[in-house]
Amino acid sequence: MMEQAPGTRQRVDVLRPDETPLRVWLHRLRQSVVAGFRELRRSRTSTIGAAMITFLLLVCLFTPALVTHDPIKTNYRERLAPVSAEHYFGTDKFGRDIYSRVLVGGQRTITISVLAVAFGMVLGLPFGVISGFYGKAVDAVAMRFVDGLLAFPGLLLYLLIVTLAREWKLEGFWNDLILVFALGFAFAPQVARLARSTALVEARKEYVEAARVMGERNIMIAFTQILPNCMSPIIVTGTVRLGFVILIIAALSFLGLGTSPPTPDWGADLSAARDHMESHPMIAVFPGLAICFSVLAFNLFGDGLRDLLDPRLADR
Amino acid sequence: MLIYTINRLLQLIPVVLILTVVVFGFVQALPGDIIDSLGGQEAVEDPEVRAALEKEFGLDKPIYVQYARWVGKIATGDFGKSLITRRPVSVELLERIPATIYLALVGIGLSLVIAIPLGTIAAVRRNTKFDYGAQVTSLLGISIPEFWFAILCVLMFSLYFPILPSSGYVAPTEDFAKSLWYLVLPAVAVGFRQAAFTTRLTRSSMLDEISKEYVDTARSLGLPEWKVIYKYTLRNALIPTITISGLQLAALLGGTVVLETIFAWPGIGLTIYQAIQLRDYPVIQSGVLILGVMVVAINLMIDLLYRVLNPRVQLG
Numbered sequence: 104m105m106e107q108a109p110g111t112r113q114r115v116d117v118l119r120p121d122e123t124p125l126r127v128w129l130h131r132l133r134q135s136v137v138a139g140f141r142e143l144r145r146s147r148t149s150t151i152g153a154a155m156i157t158f159l160l161l162v163c164l165f166t167p168a169l170v171t172h173d174p175i176k177t178n179y180r181e182r183l184a185p186v187s188a189e190h191y192f193g194t195d196k197f198g199r200d201i202y203s204r205v206l207v208g209g210q211r212t213i214t215i216s217v218l219a220v221a222f223g224m225v226l227g228l229p230f231g232v233i234s235g236f237y238g239k240a241v242d243a244v245a246m247r248f249v250d251g252l253l254a255f256p257g258l259l260l261y262l263l264i265v266t267l268a269r270e271w272k273l274e275g276f277w278n279d280l281i282l283v284f285a286l287g288f289a290f291a292p293q294v295a296r297l298a299r300s301t302a303l304v305e306a307r308k309e310y311v312e313a314a315r316v317m318g319e320r321n322i323m324i325a326f327t328q329i330l331p332n333c334m335s336p337i338i339v340t341g342t343v344r345l346g347f348v349i350l351i352i353a354a355l356s357f358l359g360l361g362t363s364p365p366t367p368d369w370g371a372d373l374s375a376a377r378d379h380m381e382s383h384p385m386i387a388v389f390p391g392l393a394i395c396f397s398v399l400a401f402n403l404f405g406d407g408l409r410d411l412l413d414p415r416l417a418d419r
Numbered sequence: 420m421l422i423y424t425i426n427r428l429l430q431l432i433p434v435v436l437i438l439t440v441v442v443f444g445f446v447q448a449l450p451g452d453i454i455d456s457l458g459g460q461e462a463v464e465d466p467e468v469r470a471a472l473e474k475e476f477g478l479d480k481p482i483y484v485q486y487a488r489w490v491g492k493i494a495t496g497d498f499g500k501s502l503i504t505r506r507p508v509s510v511e512l513l514e515r516i517p518a519t520i521y522l523a524l525v526g527i528g529l530s531l532v533i534a535i536p537l538g539t540i541a542a543v544r545r546n547t548k549f550d551y552g553a554q555v556t557s558l559l560g561i562s563i564p565e566f567w568f569a570i571l572c573v574l575m576f577s578l579y580f581p582i583l584p585s586s587g588y589v590a591p592t593e594d595f596a597k598s599l600w601y602l603v604l605p606a607v608a609v610g611f612r613q614a615a616f617t618t619r620l621t622r623s624s625m626l627d628e629i630s631k632e633y634v635d636t637a638r639s640l641g642l643p644e645w646k647v648i649y650k651y652t653l654r655n656a657l658i659p660t661i662t663i664s665g666l667q668l669a670a671l672l673g674g675t676v677v678l679e680t681i682f683a684w685p686g687i688g689l690t691i692y693q694a695i696q697l698r699d700y701p702v703i704q705s706g707v708l709i710l711g712v713m714v715v716a717i718n719l720m721i722d723l724l725y726r727v728l729n730p731r732v733q734l735g
Binding site for chain 2: 247248251258259260262263267270271272354358359360377380381387391394398399403406
């Protein structure tokens with residue numbers, strides 16, 4: 104999985120010298136994937152997490168094939184139906200199939216979360232690497248800026264942005280895009296901080312010196328040599344962050360600040376389920392379980408991955 | 420220490436500046452005319468009234484002058500008037516702050532009472548059933564959305580076993596026993612998630628301390644194990660725990676919006692939520708600003724306290 108895995112570091116290329124570059128590349132890729140899996144199996148936590156994430160992503164991918172009903176089609180003859188063979192998770196107060204709603208809502212939530220975390224990384228990583236690599240004045244100014252952003256209470260920022268989105272009557276795709284932007288932007292300073300501290304250490308290593316001797320330009324060293332070496336802590340944080348982002352999206356839509364009603368959404372569905380909680384508690388169970396499962400998947404995987412990538416913490 | 424304190428206070432300036440710009444920008448970014456947003460329903464048609472209002476709000480001036488005047492007003496405690504109740508926003512918000520602080524403090528206190536023993540025992544009895552149990556529980560705790568947990572608690576203790584009130588608030592100054600009664604469920608909902616965080620943290624910092632050399636020294640001197648653990652190790656291990664709990668307290672002030680909504684807890688979070696529903700922009704604006712400043716101030720205090728508690732930390 105990762106370049107740092109011990110198995111890959113000591114690999115011996117058994118290729119003939121006249122192989123094409125593509126084949127060499129493929130060969131190495133295969134070896135690192137195999138070594139990655141071997142590493143992954145060493146940590147039970149990350150194996151379970153990886154299995155859960157794989158399941159989650161597969162379900163998201165095949166959602167169109169898995170849904171049994173139209174998630175927004177109301178059916179007043181089957182309001183608040185219990186769990187049955189027809190409706191796996193029962194139906195809500197409008198007679199909509201909860202199973203289908205959980206699936207479709209999940210697809211949307213997971214997509215937004217992944218995009219948001221990726222956006223935060225793309226924004227924060229170069230910022231942090233440059234700050235750590237150049238150091239001195241650049242670093243001081245950049246980090247003060249990051250400190251300022253880090254001190255800003257996240258949920259309040261989301262509330263403001265989501266309120267704005269509502270006032271501008273942004274719906275569907277644009278509303279989701281705003282979420283991706285807001286959640287990603289709030290993650291960026293953390294990434295920058297982390298990348299910077301790794302880059303500070305990496306910038307003093309010999310391979311950087313070697314690259315310099317070879318006449319590589321500074322900016323190229325920063326992005327082609329140092330940046331890849333800063334990835335592992337960021338991947339761990341990003342994985343854990345994915346779980347956190349899912350929670351935030353659910354909380355915002357629970358408050359009624361997510362997408363507008365008929366769209367299936369875990370948080371909004373939970374909020375709607377409160378009206379019928381006394382008589383039909385089951386409608387409040389499945390969206391909640393779905394959130395729990397996804398967040399747990401990313402937390403488990405992130406935990407295990409951190410143990411694997413940082414041997415110092417391994418036995419904790 | 421004095422220089423460090425001054426330094427940190429100076430660092431607050433950009434943070435607060437960013438806060439004010441974001442909050443000011445929020446109202447500017449609202450769609451439509453600001454007079455329509457700030458002036459409520461009436462006084463939109465008549466051009467003379469419009470002109471008068473524009474003058475009153477200072478909208479005839481360029482935007483940076485408006486910003487400067489707004490900051491100037493805020494510095495003197497004038498946050499404007501609520502569009503709904505027509506009362507000064509500062510009064511409206513200040514009377515809501517104690518409830519939020521009350522809930523956050525009790526929640527954090529509860530989490531520490533649970534988490535410190537749990538984390539310590541888990542670390543001391545590492546890799547036993549107890550340890551695994553604590554780890555799994557805390558992992559679940561950070562993966563469960565708090566609003567879902569809160570709903571389930573209400574379902575359990577207010578509906579199935581009606582022993583606790585599902586929502587409401589009584590000030591502790593009014594009737595202390597009754598106020599505790601209403602506090603139980605919200606505090607448990609806050610405390611559970613926090614306890615999960617803190618348990619993980621206590622466990623890992625405890626493991627960190629146990630592996631240090633002074634522990635071996637203490638043991639080789641023949642000190643009883645409980646004394647080594649509870650008198651020497653735990654004290655050091657608690658420094659990060661307490662620090663993070665302090666930071667969590669700050670984060671909670673801005674993060675209890677969801678729980679306050681569920682439990683109808685009349686704190687500042689609920690106020691902001693209601694203001695968002697009613698489009699009461701001055702209240703949203705000032706509420707976020709006040710909460711933000713509080714969060715930043717508490718963070719600073721915790722940071723300074725940390726340096727006092729742990730003189731080994733380098734100042735700078």
